[in-house]
Amino acid sequence: MEQQSIVNKALEKIGDFSASEFNMIHAHAQFRQLKKNDILLKEGQVCSAIYFIIKGAFYQYRMNDVDENIIELHVDNEWFLNNTSFITQKPSFDTIKAYADSEILELNIHSIHKLIEISPVFFQLGKLLQPAAVRTQFFDNTMTPAEKYNYVLEHRPRLLQSFPLKYIASYLKMAPETLSRIRGKH
Amino acid sequence: MEQQSIVNKALEKIGDFSASEFNMIHAHAQFRQLKKNDILLKEGQVCSAIYFIIKGAFYQYRMNDVDENIIELHVDNEWFLNNTSFITQKPSFDTIKAYADSEILELNIHSIHKLIEISPVFFQLGKLLQPAAVRTQFFDNTMTPAEKYNYVLEHRPRLLQSFPLKYIASYLKMAPETLSRIRGKH
DNA sequence: TTCATTTCTTGATTTCAGTCAAGTCAGTGT
DNA sequence: ACACTGACTTGACTGAAATCAAGAAATGAA
Structure with missing residues (x-):
């Protein structure tokens, strides 16, 4: 099947x-x-x-x-x-x-x-259960917004195609405007 | 025993x-x-x-x-x-x-x-494994420094007695000065 | 098509926590 | 008693991201 x-x-x-x-x-x-x-x-x-x-x-x-x-x-x-x-x-x-x-x-x-x-x-x-456990390491406050974006870009790029910007911004705990600006600088 | x-x-x-x-x-x-x-x-x-x-x-x-x-x-x-x-x-x-x-x-x-x-x-x-899993919910960036402190004060007050301020500040991902100021306002 | 709504971008301003710096206090060792 | 150290506090300044605001672009409906 x-x-x-x-x-x-x-x-x-x-x-x-x-x-x-x-x-x-x-x-x-x-x-x-x-x-x-x-x-x-x-x-x-x-x-x-x-x-x-x-x-x-x-x-x-x-x-x-x-x-x-x-x-x-x-x-x-x-x-x-x-x-x-x-x-x-x-x-x-x-x-x-x-x-x-x-x-x-x-x-x-x-x-x-x-x-x-x-x-x-x-x-x-x-x-x-592993992915969730690993992910929590990264989303403590030690990462800057740009680092978070790059992390997702590298490790879960399909999210960026699958969901609108404001969902991803919320997921990454930043304002949609901030994510938009980061993305603007490639 | x-x-x-x-x-x-x-x-x-x-x-x-x-x-x-x-x-x-x-x-x-x-x-x-x-x-x-x-x-x-x-x-x-x-x-x-x-x-x-x-x-x-x-x-x-x-x-x-x-x-x-x-x-x-x-x-x-x-x-x-x-x-x-x-x-x-x-x-x-x-x-x-x-x-x-x-x-x-x-x-x-x-x-x-x-x-x-x-x-x-x-x-x-x-x-x-529960405590660790529960804890990660709270330490995403949605909490302000004051909220984090209040959370620890309510849920794990013995930490505040057991460890020096700078350890707790690092654990809560804030500057020691910030924690000191929050604590100053009771 | 046109209009409406949502999504995204861009700019101006504000705010909150971090950093830098100086000083106090308690504890330790000489 | 003295200096030395580490822990904590307090103040002034800075900067990065949130917020506020407006407008452009995309989507969808009639």
Whole structure:
């Protein structure tokens, strides 16, 4: 199947699984379709699954009085989750929303636990938490706006194509005007 | 034993363990003593264990050209680890150093895996990753210096007693002068 | 097409935290 | 008692990014 090979390719990057182990993962995964602006996880709900984007894009935001504060951006061929809520299994502070019509695969925490009971091989799925953990290193206040932009340009360039400037500015915690000026100087 | 009851009390907060399960955890844990300025984990090493501070204090810092940039502060009766290195099992960017003569308990990743093989109950140990995950929410650039100080004052007041002002300022990513001024206005 | 709305850019001004600098205070050693 | 050091405070100045404001460009709807 087309979808499965895409997912397997992404899984190969995070661990060493046999064909039968791939099949076990797919047996536990749920295919889902969402329309633009559909909500995948609402603030207050517990994030009990990890997701793989086959097609589309998602963003996570937190309400701050009036406006949406963007926490994470995700494009196709990426795994994502609300890291804090998933790890703690407590209500999420953030909402996850589809930015475009999307197709995703869902692997819930019970399935992951079952898989790990079957074999410690599936511990490697824990590495899916890695990107979020690594990312937080960079977005402490030690980086200047220009450094943040260059970091995204180098490490996640597809974000810049997939989302409007003001989403990226919010994600990078700077004013849209500032991002516009930085981009102006190539 | 004195130490065990301290640790069990801390473990009760994160999960529901039986007496025999407590014993299994202690059987896998290593007791260690460190002197002030002893290094627990050096930059470049993989963080392969989680630690519980029975007595003393620790800090994690990252070298930035000349000066130490403080990443985390830990006081007694807390679990800690280098979150990123532990989750990814890749070399740490940070060094963990004893701020005072300390006594700790060490539970390495192999022991944790063994425990989880014995029983899924020990999955709850994963919750020890929680504090770090929760903390990163707050230290994105959305908070003003005063808000950061108030957050620490409310959630981790013992840090303010345990470490000198300049350590806390570095941890909160602000100039020592700024922290001093904020504190001046109660 | 035209009009309306949103997105992005550009300029002028403001503000808040960082830096620089000087001084106080407490602790240590001689 | 004295100087020396490190921790903290306070004031003056600076600079980078936010804010305010206006307008241009792109998008979409009628």
